[in-house]
Structures are given as structure tokens and as C-alpha cells.
Amino acid sequence: MQGGSNRLLTPGEVADWLKVSEITVKNKYRTWGLKAQKVGRLLRFRERDIVTYLDQHYG
Numbered sequence: 001m002q003g004g005s006n007r008l009l010t011p012g013e014v015a016d017w018l019k020v021s022e023i024t025v026k027n028k029y030r031t032w033g034l035k036a037q038k039v040g041r042l043l044r045f046r047e048r049d050i051v052t053y054l055d056q057h058y059g
Contacts, residue, residue: 008037008044017050 015022
């Protein structure tokens with residue numbers, strides 16, 4: 001398994017990590033190829049998917 005955990009992050013947490021706005025995350029995650037999980041009506045992202053994305057694009 002690559003870096004990161006299965007911990008679920010909110011769009012706000014992902015935005016803080018990537019230094020972008022929460023709205024940007026919600027509007028661009030598909031374009032960026034990030035996999036999102038739906039928890040009820042809420043959008044969540046696995047920490048490991050964000051780490052993988054960063055490694056592939058900026059590593």
C-alpha cells in the first residue's frame with residue numbers, strides 16, 4: 001500500500017492540505033481524478049488517495 005491511510009477527509013480538510021478553497025475541491029476533484037466517497041449526502045476523500053494523487057502529479 002502506498003502512503004496515507006484509509007482515514008476519510010472532508011472537502012475542507014483536503015482544501016487545507018492542498019492550499020485551495022473548499023469550493024475548488026468540490027468543483028475540481030473529478031477533473032483532478034480524485035476518487036470521492038459518498039457518506040450519505042456528504043463527500044469524503046480517502047487520505048491515501050490524496051497522497052497518491054500528490055505523488056503522481058507533484059512527487
